Amino acid sequence: ALAALACIAALFVGGCSSAPAMTESGFLSDYSKLTDVTATRMRFVTPALKDYKAFIVDPVQIRSQASELSAPDRAEIAVYFRDAFVKVLTDRGYAITSTPGVGTARVRIALTNMQQSTWWMKVHPASSLSGAGRGGASMEGEVIDSVTGKQVAAVVQAGVGSQFTAFNYSTVSDIKSTIDEWAKNAGNRLDDLRSGK
16 A cells, blocks of 8 residues: 555656666567567577577667766666676576587677666655656567577566665666666576476
8 A cells, every 4th residue: 555655646756667668679680479478578488598508798789869878877787788697697607708609699688778767756765665766778688599690589678776776866776776687587587498497
């Protein structure tokens, strides 16, 4: 009830937090196999993904036109995003390489939309509870065979920053917490595939 009241109250100062819109930006090589998982995630995964032992992780592209982020902020987010996915892969024993070959896949990622954080809406506990003012992002990513270029996995998803991060009042920190959640989910999915789930 408290969350609902906070959300209603937040309507008077800009509304409850919602993830940025998911759109087809043209970044992915194929959108036709994506299926809805939740309201903020579409995914396509083949069992063949578990057969790859090494990954090329391309630099993350930022295709969002969000004007509130400076060039240094955009560069910081792009590097953070790539590093988060490299860590997920290496933590699970996969090799990171720059050389295409059999058993090697290429990871391509783009941030397609970014939503500005409104810090003053996150100061009050009721607003924070409702999610009001949280920044976020949407992304498109795919895993393709490094030799054939065949798509073996793809995702389009959106999210907002964590309401549980203390003193998290910036757009960059909100987007980073969204990236952390995406990276964790990707790692969990790889674990599921490897274990046959």
